[in-house]
Amino acid sequence: MLGSLSAPIFDAGKLASAEEVARLELRQAEAQYLSDVFEAYKEVENAISEELSLEKRFESTKYAAENAKIAADLSFQQYQRGLVEYTTVLESQTRYYDAEVSAIKIQSQLAANRIKLHLALGGDFAQAKTDVEEAR
Numbered sequence: 468m469l470g471s472l473s474a475p476i477f478d479a480g481k482l483a484s485a486e487e488v489a490r491l492e493l494r495q496a497e498a499q500y501l502s503d504v505f506e507a508y509k510e511v512e513n514a515i516s517e518e519l520s521l522e523k524r525f526e527s528t529k530y531a532a533e534n535a536k537i538a539a540d541l542s543f544q545q546y547q548r549g550l551v552e553y554t555t556v557l558e559s560q561t562r563y564y565d566a567e568v569s570a571i572k573i574q575s576q577l578a579a580n581r582i583k584l585h586l587a588l589g590g591d592f593a594q595a596k597t598d599v600e601e602a603r
Contacts, residue, residue, distance in 0.1 A: 510583075510587040511584065511588060514587055515584065517580050518577070518584065521573055521577045525574065528569045532563065535562045536563050539556070539559040539563040541559075542556045543556050
């Protein structure tokens, strides 16, 4: 009878330590959750910030490409009139093509950034694919 009465007393130490372990595990899970939430916010903020930066770069690069196209056309007209050598035309065309390539690269970066933002916001491409297939 004495053994059955003392058993709960000795088990109380086990229960108290198990409770403390559970409490510590809960705190650790909470800390990990908060870390994950902050990381997600950081990814979204970075993607939005990068989007704005890329859009500005794209606009200025597109403007530069338009000006380079005008300059290339003008240099070709001047060449036809005998005012400049053909190397001037080639240089103008090279600047125009380089500006166009830069604009295309920035467009690609914009698309990649939008995908990154979509994923950071919890987007799912599998669902989007299903929606597209259902629309057909």
